[in-house]
Amino acid sequence: MSNRRLAAIMFTDIEGYTALMQRSEVEAMGLRAAHRKIFDSFTTKFNGEIIQYYGDGTLSIFDSAVDAVKCGIAMQLAFQKDTQIPVRIGIHSGDIVLTEDDIIGDAVNVASRVESLAVPGSVIISDKLFDEIKNNPDIKSIYLDTFKLKNVKHPLGIYAISNHGLVVPPRKMITGKLEIEKSVTKRILAGAAIVLLLVAAWFVQDLLQVTKEQTIVLLPPKNYTGEEDLDYLVEGVHDLLYGDLCKVSDKLRVISPFTARALTNAGKSMSEIAAELDVDYFLETSISCVEGDNLCINPRLVEFDTEERQLWTEEYFEKKGEILNFNHFLVNKIADDINIQLTPDAELALAKSSSVDTAAIDRYLRGEFYLDQFNPMTITKAGELFKHAIAKDPDWGLPYAGLSLVIAYQMQLGFI
Structure with a gap:
């Protein structure tokens, strides 16, 4: 017996669990037990349904996107206490087919890919789920970027939940199950280059090296x-x-x-x-x-x-x-x-030679340091430092990029 429904789909997993298991099975099993205890408690509290445990991970669904995100927030705050469990959480919403002991559907695959972008302490959501929670005053989020996920047809906008106590990964820190898009022109040029290399290899084989x-x-x-x-x-x-x-x-x-x-x-x-x-x-x-x-x-x-x-x-x-x-x-x-x-x-x-003013680089690095701490006070301080860096060396581009990020964060969090 199966039925089709719309749901918010949550994946979680413990980072580094496999290596921990190799080092100490007792410690790894204890960490997993603590993870599941917190997961079970909060999934029930926020009206979720546990579908599956797999190794160090979990799969659950919620009728409400708001409940799913609030559950993710509560779990991460709990995971960061005492036991310090490094858990990644990803949530997407979509159409699923629910069987007696599993769920299937493209939305499940997408949710798994979204979770792969998370870092320990973070809750990462898709743009589709963001549309369902964006007007809730208790949930804060910040746009990270648009990503092309493996085996997902269209690029997906990705957001991080930015409530107090959660980790918001900088864009440059995000890895996961991604594909690199290439333009048609690049593909044509790459194909032409391969053909030329193969032709050359007929005559001088040592010209072709595979790295x-x-x-x-x-x-x-x-x-x-x-x-x-x-x-x-x-x-x-x-x-x-x-x-x-x-x-x-x-x-x-x-x-x-x-x-x-x-x-x-x-x-x-x-x-x-x-x-x-x-x-x-x-x-x-x-x-x-x-x-x-x-x-x-x-x-x-x-x-x-x-x-x-x-x-x-x-x-x-x-x-x-x-x-x-x-x-x-x-x-x-x-x-x-x-x-x-x-x-x-x-x-x-x-x-290229990239000499910059000494005071400018010092202020820029201080600004980056404050920006990574991600709270209203440090974001504001970072903006001031980037402006000082620009005043010291107006021709250097990085402080402008830093200032743009400050403004984007402030707009996302409603500071301006």
Whole structure:
């Protein structure tokens, strides 16, 4: 017996559960039991229906989109207390077919893809579900971006619930089950390029080289200066480097800093992270001193196959105003050492000189630090710092991007 109905569909799962199970079955089972206890309690409280438990995850449905989101909020707040369970939650709404012990339908697949975009502590929803909850005064949300999800025909607008206590992932931190859209022109050009390469290979076979995709993790940066008030600088330099690495090539997969931090905070070793994420390289960065406008930067590149092998460790003494140029140099060095060919666009971007005013970059990095804390006071403070950065160096583009994000956040949250 089956019946068709409209429902809000919620998926949850515990991040890093598989690796935890390999490390300690007792600890993993305890974490799952705590997760299910909270999940059962709040699903019942908010009139939900539990459809399925699977490993470390759950599937449930709600007649009301508002109830589903309020349930997700309550669960995340509970997961963050005491046991600190790193749970991801995704919700979508649509037409489903409900059988005796399962649900089927395209909306279920979409909900699963939406959940894959979440990070621990967050509740991520689709634009369709957003339309059903946007007028509820108890629920706050922020638009993240439009994503092309795997096996989903049309791009989907994605929102994060931004009520107090929830994590709102920055756009650059979002990974998941995504597809990269290519324009028709790009496909034609790519096809032509492949044909030319194959023809050339008939005559000179060694001209055609197939490059394996490589994966690199930027481990959380270390502040060895002994001054906690310089965390903004250490984090900011690290984030700028992450942005440059992401531009290198589609043959280089760069794991998001949020994921790297979550796994590191969970006590995972390099070998455990490498096994879970199929990692080839790790990049560690630290700042050991700040002398006036100069920084002591210490990067270390590690290759991981079956065991850890250090490729190099270096020490650089750089001016703050030259940090963008230093990152360009470092990214070029890393690409050379791991045999990744830069795309033409990346090669052009990394070849540009990007010296900026020292005070401007300092204010920009402080602004990013405050913006990531995501509350009304810090968002306002970030806006002020980005304006100061623009005043110091009007030709530098990043502070304008930061200020645009501040305005977007304020509009989404109803501050302006």
